[in-house]
Amino acid sequence: xxxxxxxxxxxxxxxxxxxxxxxxxxxxxxxxxxxxxxxxxxxxxxxxxxxxxxxxxxxxxxxxxxxxxxxxxxxxxxxxxxxxxxxxxxxxxxxxxxxxxxxxxxxxxxxxxxxxxxxxxxxxxxxxxxxxxxxxxxxxxxxxxxxxxxxxxxxxxxxxxxxxxxxxxxxxxxxxxxxxxxxxxxxxxxxxxxxxxxxxxxxxxxxxxxxxxxxxxxxxxxxxxxxxxxxxxxxxxxxxxxxxxxxxxxxxxxxxxxxxxxxxxxxxxxxxxxxxxxxxxxxxxxxxxxxxxxxxxxxxxxxxxxxxx
Amino acid sequence: xxxxxxxxxxxxxxxxxxxxxxxxxxxxxxxxxxxxxxxxxxxxxxxxxxxxxxxxxxxxxxxxxxxxxxxxxxxxxxxxxxxxxxxxxxxxxxxxxxxxxxxxxxxxxxxxxxxxxxxxxxxxxxxxxxxxxxxxxxxxxxxxxxxxxxxxxxxxxxxxxxxxxxxxxxxxxxxxxxxxxxxxxxxxxxxxxxxxxxxxxxxxxxxxxxxxxxxxxxxxxxxxxxxxxxxxxxxxxxxxxxxxxxxxxxxx
Numbered sequence: 001x002x003x004x005x006x007x008x009x010x011x012x013x014x015x016x017x018x019x020x021x022x023x024x025x026x027x028x029x030x031x032x033x034x035x036x037x038x039x040x041x042x043x044x045x046x047x048x049x050x051x052x053x054x055x056x057x058x059x060x061x062x063x064x065x066x067x068x069x070x071x072x073x074x075x076x077x078x079x080x081x082x083x084x085x086x087x088x089x090x091x092x093x094x095x096x097x098x099x100x101x102x103x104x105x106x107x108x109x110x111x112x113x114x115x116x117x118x119x120x121x122x123x124x125x126x127x128x129x130x131x132x133x134x135x136x137x138x139x140x141x142x143x144x145x146x147x148x149x150x151x152x153x154x155x156x157x158x159x160x161x162x163x164x165x166x167x168x169x170x171x172x173x174x175x176x177x178x179x180x181x182x183x184x185x186x187x188x189x190x191x192x193x194x195x196x197x198x199x200x201x202x203x204x205x206x207x208x209x210x211x212x213x214x215x216x217x218x219x220x221x222x223x224x225x226x227x228x229x230x231x232x233x234x235x236x237x238x239x240x241x242x243x244x245x246x247x248x249x250x251x252x253x254x255x256x257x258x259x260x261x262x263x264x265x266x267x268x269x270x271x272x273x274x275x276x277x278x279x280x281x282x283x284x285x286x287x288x289x290x291x292x293x294x295x296x297x298x299x300x301x302x303x304x305x306x307x308x309x
Numbered sequence: 310x311x312x313x314x315x316x317x318x319x320x321x322x323x324x325x326x327x328x329x330x331x332x333x334x335x336x337x338x339x340x341x342x343x344x345x346x347x348x349x350x351x352x353x354x355x356x357x358x359x360x361x362x363x364x365x366x367x368x369x370x371x372x373x374x375x376x377x378x379x380x381x382x383x384x385x386x387x388x389x390x391x392x393x394x395x396x397x398x399x400x401x402x403x404x405x406x407x408x409x410x411x412x413x414x415x416x417x418x419x420x421x422x423x424x425x426x427x428x429x430x431x432x433x434x435x436x437x438x439x440x441x442x443x444x445x446x447x448x449x450x451x452x453x454x455x456x457x458x459x460x461x462x463x464x465x466x467x468x469x470x471x472x473x474x475x476x477x478x479x480x481x482x483x484x485x486x487x488x489x490x491x492x493x494x495x496x497x498x499x500x501x502x503x504x505x506x507x508x509x510x511x512x513x514x515x516x517x518x519x520x521x522x523x524x525x526x527x528x529x530x531x532x533x534x535x536x537x538x539x540x541x542x543x544x545x546x547x548x549x550x551x552x553x554x555x556x557x558x559x560x561x
Binding site for chain 2 (some may be wrong): 006007015108254257258289298303
């Protein structure tokens with residue numbers, strides 16, 4: 001059954017959309033990530049204009065994060081104080097990201113920056129995650145991690161403006177928290193990713209936020225950040241396709257349930273290894289598209305408001 | 310916008326200026342094409358008849374007909390990637406403002422058999438001519454980029470020349486089928502019909518039809534552009550509500 005997407009100006013098969021939403025939702029439930037970093041590339045590779053794909057996937061990430069945050073909230077797994085600082089700083093990043101997005105689109109370099117951005121972000125995160133997962137798999141009882149954390153901890157202690165986060169049992173400088181928020185807000189809105197797979201390790205390794213609240217807090221921050229991104233993208237670039245986003249959300253929400261139950265049969269480091277492999281595969285795909293000669297060096301796009309994007 | 314309407318009006322008014330032995334009556338089967346959620350293309354019929362002008366002798370063929378269907382215009386830009394330090398990057402661009410979103414040439418014979426190239430260019434029948442007149446004169450590559458733009462639009466099924474589309478039902482009556490693709494723009498479409506005999510242009514006539522995104526799709530498109538803030542807030546609420554509902558239903 002074909003469905004006409006009014007903003008993408010494109011007829012797509014409804015089952016294809018719900019299907020990729022469900023497939024990515026399955027993986028996001030399995031790995032506990034938002035899935036934006038998989039969904040945006042999938043849509044771009046299947047013909048949706050990159051600007052519409054990035055802007056609409058934020059809807060799917062917001063929906064996935066909401067149901068995740070809800071279940072953590074029921075268990076008391078959210079540090080609202082920490083989330084507030086992350087949200088406020090990520091909103092600043094979002095403002096910058098959306099403005100950059102529009103400027104790049106007008107200059108014709110959005111596709112390039114999206115490809116390079118995905119390559120760098122996913123490449124770096126994939127390598128770190130892969131490295132960590134392989135080490136953990138080699139020595140199941142890792143004695144390596146505490147040393148690493150201690151050195152990071154000392155450096156963070158030197159910063160001013162310390163604040164007590166009761167729920168996380170932390171007394172740390174607010175500066176690294178704000179920095180993480182700004183960076184993730186910028187990258188998230190520019191690349192159409194929630195950034196959970198960056199924020200969670202950053203909070204754990206840099207700030208030593210306890211595992212019991214880190215995922216829930218990140219999810220809450222992602223809900224607020226993605227909601228703000230949707231609104232800003234709608235105003236600034238008018239490239240959010242609500243029908244596209246809704247199809248992905250429905251598929252994603254259902255798929256995530258099955259993914260979450262499947263995830264219980266795999267060990268943590270195995271999951272991280274698989275996720276790292278997936279992240280690296282997407283990064284490689286973007287890398288290839290940058291270096292291989294394009295099948296068609298010419299491309300066209302509509303400029304100015306009022307046109308079908 | 311105003312400029313485009315003036316242009317459209319001028320094209321519609323042109324038949325009045327031409328006084329020849331033969332006149333033309335023509336029409337479109339569906340003056341209002343509605344794009345709904347299941348929209349996947351629509352077939353239209355364009356038909357007409359060659360009529361003698363008042364007080365003239367009855368008409369006699371053989372005639373040839375070319376119908377040019379033009380969609381609403383938007384500003385477009387064509388970019389070329391080239392290799393910079395090993396990476397493929399958009400480096401050159403040419404703007405075409407305004408450029409039709411849809412352009413189909415339907416003819417009763419191959420164009421070069423109907424009339425000479427000079428007439429095809431002068432009457433702006435060839436799609437390449439559209440690209441050349443709308444290019445912003447800032448680049449030396451206008452011709453190359455214009456040809457590529459026409460190729461890209463042709464690949465997407467939005468531009469094309471079909472020289473078997475117009476059939477003569479009698480020596481004077483003709484009909485043509487036009488299939489509009491699913492990813493078409495909405496707005497005013499103009500079909501300009503040219504009547505030829507022995508390579509000479511005898512008459513021109515303009516008709517028009519509207520393509521509209523109706524119902525829910527049109528509403529969404531209009532609100533995304535007219536009420537972007539509200540649209541964004543609704544999108545955000547929809548996302549949160551869907552996620553919340555999913556969380557409640559599945560209780561994971």
